[in-house]
Amino acid sequence: EVQLVQSGAEVKKPGESLKISCKGSGYSFISHWIGWVRQKPGKGLEWIGIIHPGDSDTRYSPSFQGQVTISADKSISTAYLQWSSLKASDTAMYYCVYTSGDYWGQGALVTVSS
């Protein structure tokens, strides 16, 4: 059974850095794309980007290019989403997603507040 387990909720201050994780199991991690989706409070779903852990090929939405970094460590079947300098507007729930959405992580709430 495919499972995606995300790291826990985070509370950060503006300007801080953050890296959240998503561990995949139940399938060949290096063979399938894994993506990230943002959902701001009370709003819809926004596609951030996607990575192929096998060769680290990564694609970003232009809206998020340069704002976040997607990476993966295939040795531990884990994908990451990171920020170098958080803004209050990054406050949202972040989901990792198996390929085109067949399976979703439970979500990680990121709160950025001074």
Add this chain to the structure above:
Amino acid sequence: DIQMTQSPSSLSASVGDRVTITCRASQGISNYLAWFQQKPGKAPKSLIYAASNLQSGVPSKFSGSGSGTDFTLTISSLQPEDFATYYCQQYNSYPWTFGQGTKVEIK
């Protein structure tokens, strides 16, 4: 980017009603279209992939159709557990994009 437009944005329906949600792409996406259901406080759940294929374990009351630019999600007989927000997503070309969502509420 390909824009995905859902209609309506919200609807009120009764238990037992047949409900249809439409998703239109700003350019052709073949059948690279998925539908998701999201309940409050929960992660989205995949219902349909490749426009008309039901995910394993999803009840047959859900069905999808369409190709090119126009797609529909139909719930044949609405049940209390179906009240939720539904999203379409195209995965034909990067960046993948979602519709704005359709909230299905109880009349």
